[in-house]
Amino acid sequence: MMGEGDDGNRLSPFEPQRGHSSDEIVRRLIRAIFEHRLAPGTRITEGKLSDTFKVSRTLVRPAISQLCEMQILVKEPNQSCTVAHPSQEDTRALLDVRRIIEPQIVTRVVQFARDEDLAILEAHLFEEELARVSGHWPTRIRLSGEFHLKLAEIAGNPFLSRIMMQLQVLTCLAVLVHAKGELSCLRNEHKNILHMIRVRDAAGAAAEMLGHLQHIENDLRLNDGGAQTPEQAFQWLSGERS
Numbered sequence: 001m002m003g004e005g006d007d008g009n010r011l012s013p014f015e016p017q018r019g020h021s022s023d024e025i026v027r028r029l030i031r032a033i034f035e036h037r038l039a040p041g042t043r044i045t046e047g048k049l050s051d052t053f054k055v056s057r058t059l060v061r062p063a064i065s066q067l068c069e070m071q072i073l074v075k076e077p078n079q080s081c082t083v084a085h086p087s088q089e090d091t092r093a094l095l096d097v098r099r100i101i102e103p104q105i106v107t108r109v110v111q112f113a114r115d116e117d118l119a120i121l122e123a124h125l126f127e128e129e130l131a132r133v134s135g136h137w138p139t140r141i142r143l144s145g146e147f148h149l150k151l152a153e154i155a156g157n158p159f160l161s162r163i164m165m166q167l168q169v170l171t172c173l174a175v176l177v178h179a180k181g182e183l184s185c186l187r188n189e190h191k192n193i194l195h196m197i198r199v200r201d202a203a204g205a206a207a208e209m210l211g212h213l214q215h216i217e218n219d220l221r222l223n224d225g226g227a228q229t230p231e232q233a234f235q236w237l238s239g240e241r242s
Contacts, residue, residue, distance in 0.1 A: 022060075022063040022066070025055070025059065025063035028053075029063070029067060030067075030072070030165070030169055031142065033169050033172050034141065034142040034146070034172055035142045036141060036172065036176055039083065039176060040085035040086070040173045041083060041085045042082060042083040043080055044081045044083065045080045045081070046061060049063070049064070064081060067081075070165075071084060071170065072173075086174040086177055090170075090174070091171075091174040091222055092222055094167055095217050098167055098171070098213055099210060099214075101160070102148065102164075102209045102213065103205075103206035103207075103210055105151050105152050105155045105164070105209075106196075106197065106202070107202045107205065108155040108156065108157070109197055110197050110201070110202040110205055113154055117154045118197065121147075121151075121154075121194050121197070122194070124147055125191060125194060128140065128143045128190065131143055141172070145171070145172060148164060149164055151164075152164040175220065179219065179220055179221075189208065189212040190212075192208045192212075193205055193212065196208050
């Protein structure tokens, strides 16, 4: 299963695999989004992926289909796809879902985390800090997002892990669309969440997570207005909007 090593240790969901299977193509594309290497609106075709990974289109098609089901890729009328470009409304909606799910995830982690799970989270935060100090932005933002995936995995429900993968990828894309500058999880907020988990304070962990998600939404400045859609512009022209 993705994220599990042969010895049972939890690995990064982005650990490279041997060869280029459909799952590995999905994994690489998601990592590119996590590291902000693949921008919202980027056009994706079977031929381009086939050439890039040096595999047949037979392997590429299931990867594209899976990412479309996750709403990470959007089908276009000409049979190509584009990387999702979350609107302000979409971004508010996905953060709303995260506020519902993630406090429950950390509550379960408080209940079920083993000492080795806590050690994995500690090691992950150490890697985050190293990436921050070294100034390696792609690694830093990937690790920030991956912390949330590790929590979902430790919670022990594979459905939660899959949902969180989708939500986290779409959040990464929303950051690229709506953030006014570099944005990643604030330095101490992950540490605060882990502290509450370590002392087995479920309510405290849930509160820290809610505050953390609110800070993310605030930093995205979703209430700033921004560029209007063509529909909004024509509504203004017609006098329907002020």
